[in-house]
Structures are given as C-alpha cells and as structure tokens.
Amino acid sequence: MIGTYENKEEYRKISYLLTFFALCVFGVYTYVYYFPFFEKNGLANEYTLKMAHLLFNTIPNSLLIKIIIILFSATAIMTFSSKQAISEEKKRYMGHIGFTAFALFVTLMVIEQFFRVPGGIALTLHCLTYIIYLFCLLMWRKQIVKDLKKDRRQLTESQFDQSRELIETPNSVNIKYTYSYLGEQHFSFMNILQPYRGSLVGGVPGSGKSFAIIEEYMRQMIRKSFTGVVYDFKFPTLSLKTYNYFLWYQHFYKVKPSFYVVNFDDPEYSHRCNPIGVDNLETITDAEENTKVLMLNINKTWLEKEGDFFTDSANVFAAMLLWYLKLVTKKYKYNVCSFPHLVKLAAFPSSELLFFILLKYSELKAKMKSFVEAMDKEASEQLAGQVASATTALAKVSNKELDYIMSGDDFTFDLNDPLAPKILCVGNNPDRQIVYSPSIGLILTKLSKVLNKQKMEPSMFCIDEFPTVYIRGIDNLIATGRSNKIAPILGFQTFAQIIADYGEETAQKIIKDCGNRIAGQLFDDDAEKMSKTIGRQKNLSVSYNYSSDEVSENQQVQMEDIVPPERIAQFSQGTFCGVIADEFKNKNENKIFYGDVLPDVELKKYEEDIPMPKIREFITKEEKTKKTQEYQQKHKKDIQKFVEVFAGQHKNYWINILENVSTEQGFNDFLVRNFDLEEDFINEFTDLIQFKNQFKGWVKKSLKKVDDKEAWLNTAIEIEVLKKNITQWLEEGFSFKAKNDFLEAHSKSLEEDIYRIVALEMKDLGIVDTFKNSEDSYYRKHKRTAKRIFTNIVNDFSFTDKYTKEMYEFMIEEFEE
Numbered sequence: 119m120i121g122t123y124e125n126k127e128e129y130r131k132i133s134y135l136l137t138f139f140a141l142c143v144f145g146v147y148t149y150v151y152y153f154p155f156f157e158k159n160g161l162a163n164e165y166t167l168k169m170a171h172l173l174f175n176t177i178p179n180s181l182l183i184k185i186i187i188i189l190f191s192a193t194a195i196m197t198f199s200s201k202q203a204i205s206e207e208k209k210r211y212m213g214h215i216g217f218t219a220f221a222l223f224v225t226l227m228v229i230e231q232f233f234r235v236p237g238g239i240a241l242t243l244h245c246l247t248y249i250i251y252l253f254c255l256l257m258w259r260k261q262i263v264k265d266l267k268k269d270r271r272q273l274t275e276s277q278f279d280q281s282r283e284l285i286e287t288p289n290s291v292n293i294k295y296t297y298s299y300l301g302e303q304h305f306s307f308m309n310i311l312q313p314y315r316g317s318l319v320g321g322v323p324g325s326g327k328s329f330a331i332i333e334e335y336m337r338q339m340i341r342k343s344f345t346g347v348v349y350d351f352k353f354p355t356l357s358l359k360t361y362n363y364f365l366w367y368q369h370f371y372k373v374k375p376s377f378y379v380v381n382f383d384d385p386e387y388s389h390r391c392n393p394i395g396v397d398n399l400e401t402i403t404d405a406e407e408n409t410k411v412l413m414l415n416i417n418k419t420w421l422e423k424e425g426d427f428f429t430d431s432a433n434v435f436a437a438m439l440l441w442y443l444k445l446v447t448k449k450y451k452y453n454v455c456s457f458p459h460l461v462k463l464a465a466f467p468s469s470e471l472l473f474f475i476l477l478k479y480s481e482l483k484a485k486m487k488s489f490v491e492a493m494d495k496e497a498s499e500q501l502a503g504q505v506a507s508a509t510t511a512l513a514k515v516s517n518k519e520l521d522y523i524m525s526g527d528d529f530t531f532d533l534n535d536p537l538a539p540k541i542l543c544v545g546n547n548p549d550r551q552i553v554y555s556p557s558i559g560l561i562l563t564k565l566s567k568v569l570n571k572q573k574m575e576p577s578m579f580c581i582d583e584f585p586t587v588y589i590r591g592i593d594n595l596i597a598t599g600r601s602n603k604i605a606p607i608l609g610f611q612t613f614a615q616i617i618a619d620y621g622e623e624t625a626q627k628i629i630k631d632c633g634n635r636i637a638g639q640l641f642d643d644d645a646e647k648m649s650k651t652i653g654r655q656k657n658l659s660v661s662y663n664y665s666s667d668e669v670s671e672n673q674q675v676q677m678e679d680i681v682p683p684e685r686i687a688q689f690s691q692g693t694f695c696g697v698i699a700d701e702f703k704n705k706n707e708n709k710i711f712y713g714d715v716l717p718d719v720e721l722k723k724y725e726e727d728i729p730m731p732k733i734r735e736f737i738t739k740e741e742k743t744k745k746t747q748e749y750q751q752k753h754k755k756d757i758q759k760f761v762e763v764f765a766g767q768h769k770n771y772w773i774n775i776l777e778n779v780s781t782e783q784g785f786n787d788f789l790v791r792n793f794d795l796e797e798d799f800i801n802e803f804t805d806l807i808q809f810k811n812q813f814k815g816w817v818k819k820s821l822k823k824v825d826d827k828e829a830w831l832n833t834a835i836e837i838e839v840l841k842k843n844i845t846q847w848l849e850e851g852f853s854f855k856a857k858n859d860f861l862e863a864h865s866k867s868l869e870e871d872i873y874r875i876v877a878l879e880m881k882d883l884g885i886v887d888t889f890k891n892s893e894d895s896y897y898r899k900h901k902r903t904a905k906r907i908f909t910n911i912v913n914d915f916s917f918t919d920k921y922t923k924e925m926y927e928f929m930i931e932e933f934e935e
C-alpha cells in the first residue's frame with residue numbers, strides 16, 4: 119500500500135502551518151508595503167506607524183519579501199493533502215485560474231519595481247491575485263474523483279508494451295499489426311520465426327483468420343520459395359489467391375515451380391491424382407491406414423467405435439480389397455489400384471464371390487478369419503452386416519467427377535522435390551463435403567508422409583478449417599516435420615471442433631505440439647484456454663473509498679490475465695492475440711502479441727485478378743462450334759420464335775416469371791402454355807443451354823455495367839444480343855454435355871475394369887472349375903449365385919467390353935454343362 123493515512127495527516131498539518139505562515143507574512147508585508155495608502159486613508163495609528171517604520175528599516179528590499187511569500191505559499195500548495203475530492207473538470211478550471219492569478223501576481227510585482235502604480239489599484243490587484251492564486255491552487259491539489267465509467271473493463275490499465283522490431287529471416291512470416299500502450303498507438307510485427315514448429319490459427323466465423331492471417335502466411339511463404347499444399351474448404355477462395363501469388367513470385371524460385379489444383383466440382387479445371395496407386399502401397403499396413411482414413415472421413419463417429427466388431431470388420435474388408443487391387447494390378451499389368459476402383463469393387467454384386475477370390479491369396483487369409491467363419495457357418499446375416507458397413511460407406515462417396523480425378527496421375531506427391539518444386543491446391547465444397555472429404559483425406563494423408571523427408575525444399579502444409587477433413591498422422595507431422603522444413607498452418611473455429619473430429623487424444627497432441635498459437639474471437643472454454651496460454655502479468659490495481667468529507671486511495675500490485683477470456687470473446691474482426699515461438703539466433707523474451715492486424719489492403723485488391731486456367735477440354739473448340747451451328751440450323755424456326763417471344767417483353771417481366779416458377783420444367787410449361795411454343799423443342803433446348811440459370815447470370819452481369827438499372831430492366835431484350843447469348847449458351851451446353859458424357863463413360867469403364875479382373879480371377883484361380891465339378895451343396899449354391907450375376911452382367915446393354923463379356927458367357931456355359 120502506497121500513501122498511508124499517517125503520511126497524509128503529517129502532510130496536511132505541514133501544509134496548514136505553511137499556509138498560515140504565508141498568509142501572516144503576506145498580511146504584514148501588505149500592510150507595511152502599502153502603509154502610505156493606509157495612512158492616507160486613516161487606517162493607521164501610532165503603534166502600527168512605529169511597526170511599519172521598524173520593518174521598512176529592517177528589510178528594505180520588498181522584492182525579497184515577495185519571493186519569500188511565493189516560496190512559502192508554493193511549499194504549502196505542494197504539501198497540501200485534502201480529505202475531499204474534486205472532479206476532473208473542476209480541477210482543470212482551478213488550475214487555469216490559479217496559474218493565471220499567479221502570473222498576474224508576479225507581473226504586478228515586477229511592474230511595481232519599475233513603475234509607480236496608484237495605491238488603491240495596486241493594493242486591490244495585489245490582494246486579489248494572491249488570494250485567488252493561493253486558494254485555486256490549493257483546490258487544484260485536491261485529489262480527482264475517478265470516473266469509474268472510463269476504462270471500466272481495464273482496457274487501458276492492462277495494456278502492455280510489445281516487441282516492435284521487424285525480424286525477417288529466409289523462413290519467417292512477418293504480419294504487421296497495431297496495438298495501444300500508454301494511450302498511444304504503436305506499430306509492430308508478429309515475427310513468426312519458426313513456422314516449422316506449427317501454427318494454430320483459431321477464430322469463430324467472421325473473425326478474420328483467413329483474410330488477415332492464413333492468406334498472409336501463404337503469400338509470404340510463396341514469396342520465400344516455399345512449396346507445399348493449400349486445402350481450400352470453400353473452393354476457389356484460397357486457391358485463386360494462391361495461384362496469383364504463384365504467378366507473382368515464381369521467379370524467386372531456383373527451379374521454376376509447377377502449380378496443380380484438385381477441383382472435384384469441375385474436372386475441366388482439375389488435375390488428376392492417385393494417392394493409393396501401386397507405388398504408394400508398400401505393405402498391407404499401408405492399405406489399412408488408407409482405408410481407415412477413408413472410413414473415418416465418411417463416418418467420423420467411428421473414431422469412438424474403434425474395437426467395435428462391425429466397425430473393425432468394415433475397415434479390414436476395405437483394406438483387403440485395396441491390397442487385392444494392388445496384387446492384381448501387378449499380376450495382370452492392368453492398373454486397377456485407385457480409390458474409384460476400390461469403390462467399384464466393393465459394390466460388386468456378390469461379396470461372397472469376392473471372398474472365394476480373396477481366399478486364394480495367402481497374404482489375405484489372416485485378415486479373413488471372421489469372414490470365413492461366417493461363410494462356413496452360413497451366417498449370411500452376420501456376413502452381410504460385416505460387409506455392408508464398408509460397402510454402404512464407400513457407396514456414399516461415389517460420383518463420376520471423383521472417379522475421373524482420382525484415377526489418374528498428373529503429378530507426383532513429392533511437392534518439395536528440389537528438382538521439381540510444386541504447389542498444390544485441394545478444393546472442397548461445403549455442400550458436398552461428405553462426398554469429397556474421404557478423397558481429400560487420402561491426398562492430404564499421403565502428402566503428410568511424402569513431404570516429411572530430409573534434404574527437400576521448405577514446404578507449407580496449409581489447412582484452413584482443418585477439422586472438416588480427417589488427416590491421419592497430422593499430429594506426427596507437427597511433431598517431426600520441423601527438422602524437414604515443413605510448416606503446418608492449421609485453421610479452426612473451436613477447440614471442441616478439433617476434439618470432435620480427431621478424438622480427444624490426437625486433438626490434444628495437435629493443440630499442444632503447435633509452437634505458434636494465434637487467436638481471433640473465441641468464446642467460453644476456448645477463450646479461457648487461449649487466455650491461459652498467453653499468461654498473466656503484474657498490474658497496479660487502484661481502489662478508492664469516497665465519503666462526504668474524505669476520499670482515500672489504495673494501490674495494490676497483483677497478477678492478472680494479460681488478455682482475459684471475456685476480452686477475447688469481444689474481439690472485433692481483425693483483432694488477434696497469441697504466443698509466437700522464437701529461435702536460437704533471435705531470442706525474444708516478449709513472445710506475446712495482442713492487437714489489430716493490418717492487412718495490405720492495396721495488395722489484396724489484385725489477389726484474384728488472374729483466373730485459374732482450364733486444365734483440359736472434353737470437346738475441341740471446332741467441334742463445339744460445329745455442333746452449335748448444326749443445332750441452330752436444324753432448329754432455326756423454333757429458335758427464332760423463342761427469340762421473338764422473349765424480345766416481346768421487358769426484362770423485368772421475365773425475371774418475375776423466373777422467380778415465380780421454381781423449376782426449369784415449370785418454366786417450360788409456362789412457355790408452351792402461354793406462347794404456343796413446341797413442347798419437345800423447349801424441353802430439350804432449355805435443358806441444353808440451362809436457360810434459367812444462364813439468363814439470371816446474364817442479367818446480374820449486365821446490371822453491373824449500367825447506371826440506371828431500373829430503366830434497363832424495364833426495356834425489352836435486343837434481338838441481336840439475345841441471339842448472341844443463345845449461341846454462347848449453346849456452345850457452353852455442348853461443352854457441358856461432352857464433359858458429362860465423357861465422365862459417365864469413364865466411370866462405366868472403371869466398373870468394367872473390375873468385371874474384367876473378377877472374370878480373369880474366376881478362371882485363373884480355378885474357382886469356375888470348383889463350382890462346376892463339386893457336388894457339395896455349399897458350392898452348388900454359390901454356382902447358382904455366380905451364374906445369375908454373370909448373366910445380369912452379360913445382359914447389361916451398357917456393358918461395352920467385348921472380351922470381358924465373352925469370358926462371362928464362357929463361364930455361364932461352363933456352369934450349364
């Protein structure tokens with residue numbers, strides 16, 4: 119405690135004594151110095167006259183007397199300690215008046231030394247200025263009544279000084295921010311000198327973690343020649359920016375890097391990759407690890423069910439199928455080892471026939487024990503339950519775009535190869551997360567292992583919203599990747615989200631192993647956890663006790679949270695706090711930061727300027743133009759009538775119609791019913807050009823270019839403009855149709871690959887002969903099943919592989935003999 123009650127009382131007594139003495143000296147001096155005025159006005163007697171003459175003779179220098187008066191009064195003022203408080207505004211007024219009066223008092227004192235001033239005026243000014251000066255400055259010395267409404271949350275009092283120096287190294291990420299200290303704004307830098315120790319970037323949606331932190335990580339790392347991967351949950355938000363960074367800074371690399379993107383929404387803008395190709399599976403354990411990634415991305419609740427019979431059976435079954443695909447790929451020199459092939463194999467009409475094939479491979483027998491027991495006991499329900507857990511899960515993630523992208527090899531996964539550096543963006547879609555996440559999990563899990571090797575280029579592993587995808591081994595990458603120059607950046611919304619999607623044990627490893635923790639707005643337990651991570655500091659706590667005649671102040675030093683949880687919960691967008699790891703060469707005692715990040719807004723204007731290029735065309739430009747011209751020629755009259763109908767009404771009319779009609783078919787029916795258009799043509803035409811979406815898109819795009827939007831909407835569509843748009847929409851329609859037809863054909867070819875492998879195996883492994891020659895009811899039953907399934911395959915008109923069809927026809931004949 120500072121400033122005790124006893125000390126204040128002593129000061130108060132001294133101040134009263136000095137004030138009294140100063141007033142006495144002032145009174146005597148005034149009477150002596152202005153005695154002629156008093157004498158003239160009959161205010162003197164013989165006694166005072168003798169006293170005045172005595173003092174004049176003793177101290178003839180009046181200036182010295184005035185200086186003594188000023189010193190006494192100044193000392194009285196400085197030692198004054200009042201029990202009562204004063205408002206801040208009143209104290210300011212008293213200070214202004216008091217110092218002004220003091221200045222006038224001194225000025226009068228100087229003037230009187232050189233000029234003669236009339237006695238009455240001089241005496242009046244002399245007394246008024248001194249009394250006002252003394253009284254006001256004594257009031258000014260009173261303690262201010264603290265306004266408790268100001269800084270009620272101790273925002274100002276808890277501010278702390280931070281490291282302001284920019285420390286840039288070949289590996290660092292330096293993010294500019296501003297903070298307040300002692301009432302002033304200061305600029306500083308988050309000097310992330312050790313990105314290889316892992317960075318956790320947290321914040322609720324809208325806190326600015328991607329815009330202010332993660333994107334700056336990406337830009338600076340690419341600027342410093344980092345390779346690596348960026349996971350884009352809301353494709354193409356981060357991917358487009360990464361591509362522009364790549365174009366800006368590719369000349370800084372020793373070897374020119376390549377840019378790749380995996381986009382499951384549109385294969386035209388996507389490269390292809392196969393994370394579970396033959397070369398990527400060294401042992402059956404690798405197959406088990408990969409299928410666990412698949413299953414846990416499909417059913418994240420299975421994290422809590424490890425050890426459950428049916429859950430483990432599903433994992434084992436999928437792992438057996440994957441390893442089997444590797445074996446037959448090598449056996450027949452026919453590549454069927456990919457994720458889409460695994461899905462197709464799991465969907466084969468009879469799992470029991472697959473078991474007959476798998477049993478022929480010694481490497482798989484140990485894994486098949488529970489399945490074989492169920493088959494031997496003819497426990498069909500148990501067997502179906504074991505298999506269905508896997509087949510149902512894999513069926514959820516099957517679509518033609520994924521089949522195409524995940525069955526090719528446009529790039530290798532060694533992104534940090536010094537001879538061929540690469541930057542990869544992997545896109546997800548929140549609306550199709552269930553379908554895409556398993557494939558993305560495979561890709562990122564594979565990368566976490568391949569990148570983590572010695573003597574490679576520095577690489578980033580940037581995963582924004584990382585709980586949305588399960589990456590097996592991410593905790594190991596954070597723990598061991600530092601020595602191999604891998605910088606993991608993991609964005610998340612809540613710690614609970616990490617625990618829910620990765621399990622308690624793995625989540626705690628991830629959280630505890632990251633050396634850099636950056637947090638925007640968080641709530642509840644998350645804010646509490648982050649506040650504890652940042653730590654505490656000594657703060658001076660001041661308390662006041664007010665009464666009618668006294669105010670007392672108590673000061674106490676105590677440890678308080680540097681950034682309390684409630685403050686983290688109230689962060690504005692762009693406000694962040696955290697702890698940054700340093701390094702041996704640049705040790706920093708102050709690793710804590712708290713302030714408002716300052717993104718380079720001017721630079722960010724150009725981050726999306728250049729669109730990502732189309733990777734492949736499924737139809738040539740010439741063929742697309744030819745098909746469009748042929749279609750326009752064939753349906754010339756119908757298209758002309760369609761154009762005239764639309765040109766006959768203003769744009770707002772059609773916009774209202776499209777809004778009121780919820781479906782494409784409903785819009786077609788409206789056109790047929792109200793404008794006598796040919797029904798078959800309209801259904802085919804609007805479906806081909808996706809008219810409803812295309813028209814709305816054209817209107818939105820056009821509105822951006824006009825000033826008077828209302829006037830533009832209330833005018834009719836120009837015929838030539840509509841014809842030009844229809845030509846463009848037809849070309850896009852034929853392009854989409856060609857892509858769709860190609861993808862469906864490719865997906866069908868993968869299914870035929872599996873049918874071919876099964877046919878080859880049934881023959882080469884002697885299973886056909888076993889079914890044919892055995893009189894055992896067990897085999898006879900499965901022979902009937904095989905014959906039925908093979909007959910269905912042969913009778914499938916979409917089945918185009920003649921060689922495979924002939925093999926099935928031969929086996930059917932064998933069964934009939």
